[in-house]
Amino acid sequence: MVSTITATVPSRVERLAGSGIEHIPKEYIRPEEERKSIGGDIFKEEKTDGGPQVPTVDLKGINSEDLEEREKSREELRKAAVDWGVMHLVNHGIPEELTRRVKAAGEGFFAQPIEEKEKYANDQATGNVQGYGSKLANNASGQLEWQDYFFHCIFPEDKTDLSIWPKTPSDYIAATREYAKELRALTTKVLAVLSVGLGLEEGRLEKEVGGMEELLLQMKINYYPKCPEPELALGVEAHTDVSALTFILHNMVPGLQLFYGGKWVTAKCVPNSIIMHVGDTVEILSNGKYKSILHRGVVNREKVRVSWAVFCEPHKDKILLQPLPETVSEADPPRFPPRTFAQHIKHKLFRQSEEADTPKPDE
Numbered sequence: 001m002v003s004t005i006t007a008t009v010p011s012r013v014e015r016l017a018g019s020g021i022e023h024i025p026k027e028y029i030r031p032e033e034e035r036k037s038i039g040g041d042i043f044k045e046e047k048t049d050g051g052p053q054v055p056t057v058d059l060k061g062i063n064s065e066d067l068e069e070r071e072k073s074r075e076e077l078r079k080a081a082v083d084w085g086v087m088h089l090v091n092h093g094i095p096e097e098l099t100r101r102v103k104a105a106g107e108g109f110f111a112q113p114i115e116e117k118e119k120y121a122n123d124q125a126t127g128n129v130q131g132y133g134s135k136l137a138n139n140a141s142g143q144l145e146w147q148d149y150f151f152h153c154i155f156p157e158d159k160t161d162l163s164i165w166p167k168t169p170s171d172y173i174a175a176t177r178e179y180a181k182e183l184r185a186l187t188t189k190v191l192a193v194l195s196v197g198l199g200l201e202e203g204r205l206e207k208e209v210g211g212m213e214e215l216l217l218q219m220k221i222n223y224y225p226k227c228p229e230p231e232l233a234l235g236v237e238a239h240t241d242v243s244a245l246t247f248i249l250h251n252m253v254p255g256l257q258l259f260y261g262g263k264w265v266t267a268k269c270v271p272n273s274i275i276m277h278v279g280d281t282v283e284i285l286s287n288g289k290y291k292s293i294l295h296r297g298v299v300n301r302e303k304v305r306v307s308w309a310v311f312c313e314p315h316k317d318k319i320l321l322q323p324l325p326e327t328v329s330e331a332d333p334p335r336f337p338p339r340t341f342a343q344h345i346k347h348k349l350f351r352q353s354e355e356a357d358t359p360k361p362d363e
Contacts, residue, residue, distance in 0.1 A: 012114055012134055013148050017225035027144045029232045037264050040231040042300050045266040046254035054258060054267045054275075055080040060091035062189060077190065078197035081278050085291030086258055088273040093189075094182045096272055099249055101175035106221045106308055107251070108169035109150060120150070120164060131164050146233045146299045148223045154180040154310065155217035180217055180310075183247055187215070187312050190245060190276065198286055198327060208285055208324065209244045209314045216313045224255065224297065224305040235297035235305065242345055243279035243311040250275070253305040259294040280344065281314055284336045287323035316342040 016025070030038065039045055057080050061073035080087040109117070122131035130152045135145040153160050154176055166172045191209070192202040209215050224235040235255060248256075256267040256275065267275065283292040299305065314321070322338040339347065 013144075013146055014110075014223065014225050015114055017146075017227065022228050024146075024227065024229050024233055025144075027142065028146055030143065030234055030237075034234075034238075035232060038231055038234070038298060042230070042254045042266065042298050043302070046268060048266070051263075052260055052265055054086055054088060054265065055084055056088040056090055056270060056273065058091050059089055059093065059189070062193065074193045074196065077193050081194060081197070081282075081290040083291070084258070084260065085278040085283070085293040086267075086295065087276055088268070088270040089186075089276050090270065090273045092186060092274050094179070094186065094274070098175065098179055098182065099272075099274075101171055102179045102308060103249060103251060103306075105166075105169050105172040105175045106150070107306060109166045109172060110148075110221070110223045110306065112168060116168070117150075120166060122151070130161065143237070145236055146224060146227050147235045147297070148225075150221045150223075152219060153216055154219045155184050156213065159216060176219065180219075183310055184212075184215075184217060186247070186274075187217075187245060191282075194278075194282065194286075194290060198289060198324070200324070200326060204324075205244075205282065205285060208319070209281060209312070210319060214315045214318065215244070216311075216315075218311045218313060220309045220311070222297070222305075222307045222309065224299050224307075226301050226304060227299040228301055230299045230301050233299055235299045238294055238296040240283075240292040240294055241277050241279040241311065242281065242341070242348065243277075243313050244281040245312045246277040246279055247310045247312075248275040248277070248307055250307040251305065253300070253303045255297050255299065255305045255307070257296050257298055259296075264296075279311070280348075281321060281341070284321045284344075285324050285327070287327035287332065288335045289327060314341050316340065316345075 057076045059073060059077070061069035062077070064070040064073070077087070117132045120132040122128050122133045124133065124136055132148070132150050134148050150166070152164060157177070162173065165176070188206055191205040195202050195205040222235065227233050238259065252269045254266060254269055257264045258267060277295070278290045278292055280292045282290050317340050320338050320340060321344055323334045323336055328334050
């Protein structure tokens with residue numbers, strides 16, 4: 001039994017990073033063309049004030065009774081979704097104490113010995129993607145990412161499987177469940193603003209992505225160990241999110257980069273903020289009026305980086321993703337063909353295996 005498990009479990013990056021290696025295995029080395037854009041010092045890049053900066057959106061007035069304050073807050077959110085498709089949300093309404101607990105629980109899980117974490121290992125070969133894992137070489141180049149992770153559904157509660165949630169730390173389940181409810185409420189607020197920004201009624205986008213019953217919240221805790229050659233590797237390769245929205249917490253170690261204006265921009269670490277991405281799903285429904293931005297995660301040799309990404313995803317087969325009729329006109333015809341969420345994911349995987357990794361400004 002033990003030998004079977006060992007054979008199906010990929011090597012953990014944490015174990016590799018802790019082995020004392022000075023050079024990373026070739027499977028983790030990015031193509032030469034891609035390496036030209038990977039700097040060696042993300043801490044220096046994060047402190048640079050020149051060039052474009054990821055917008056910070058203050059949600060304090062998003063539902064204010066003061067009309068002027070409410071419209072100002074909503075316009076900031078809409079504009080960031082149009083221009084960037086990613087933003088730092090501040091005054092988002094989720095208690096700082098709760099986000100601190102969520103971070104402590106995730107870090108506590110990854111602080112355990114690898115042998116303990118392996119008890120929660122997933123088995124991607126059989127389609128069991130929830131649990132503890134590492135990236136398998138399933139892309140065309142056969143490359144690996146410098147990260148381990150823990151992935152599971154966190155909302156709605158009736159679609160979660162508590163048997164695979166970490167039992168240690170003891171607060172993991174309680175903190176994560178409470179955070180999921182808070183994030184789901186925030187999702188409703190954001191989708192309402194984005195709906196109105198398209199000239200639709202407030203509840204339209206939420207209805208289109210499945211509503212309270214069908215929209216899934218999937219959490220992926222990404223663990224990026226220190227890397228001896230960060231200029232050669234990536235924690236997460238360049239991609240856009242397939243979700244409707246993605247919300248990200250992190251441990252204040254920089255690493256997120258966005259492809260904006262034809263170059264890679266490093267996101268600042270903004271205290272008490274949640275990073276929010278517009279995903280492909282909302283981009284498609286809006287006929288490209290809201291942007292799903294290309295982004296990636298870089299690593300460093302000094303500090304472990306941890307991030308908590310929650311992907312808000314529609315049902316794989318029940319909903320047909322296509323531009324809403326109100327977003328289409330003779331001057332702006334549909335930019336995306338009708339596909340289910342599952343078909344969209346398959347299409348993206350096929351394209352990634354066929355195309356070069358080098359990002360282009362119009363991707």
